[in-house]
Amino acid sequence: MSTLSLVLLVTGVALLTALALYALYLWRRVWAQQRNQELATNERRERLAGDLQILAGSLLDGQLPLIEGAIRIKVLLDNYDSALSQDTRCQVFHQLFEATAQVPTHGDWKALDKTTRRQHEKHFHELELQHKAAARTAARWLLEDGLQAPSKRA
Known part of the structure; x- marks a missing residue:
């Protein structure tokens, strides 16, 4: 074997080794x-699950207005687990969300005249009467079964 061939062979092996080490790095x-990313996703899910437990518990204890609680739960459920959010036992949250989607919030709510505000509040009261039992049942299900690990839910 010539010296040139030996040098080229050693250079090639060194280059391959360097590239393999870089690929490993x-x-x-x-x-x-x-x-x-997996840790961050798990932490986010745990945080959302905790928030959902607090909201569902507050809704059941009467510490949170039904409409506001249902809207918040629906939004968090969508971010927590879209399959769980679409579960038939959670549909009441979607119904209340959709029924109130056109209602202005925050500064826009404060800017409404009293008549319009009273109309919305009357609508809220009607929705509450119509959906209160279903929302409480759904919140209880979330706390007892829905927010458990998927393997425990099945």
Whole structure:
């Protein structure tokens, strides 16, 4: 074997080794990033589950108005688990959300004249009478079964 061939062979092996080590370094970074994303997702789910438990408990205890609680629960459920949000036992939250979607909030609510505000409040009261039992049942189900781990739910 000539000297040139030997030099080229050693150079090629060194280059391949360097590239393999760099590829390993990059893969380790990808795996670490995936682990971090999984941890962040799990922390987010735990936080949302805790928030949902607080809201459902507050709705059941009467510490939270039904309409406001249903809207908040629906939005958090959509972010927590879309399959759980679409469960038939949670449909009351979607119904109340849709029934109040056109109602102005925050500053726009304060800017409404008293007559319009009273009309919305009357509508809220009618919705509450119509859906209170179903919303309480759904909140109780969320606390007892719905927010459990998926394997426990099945």
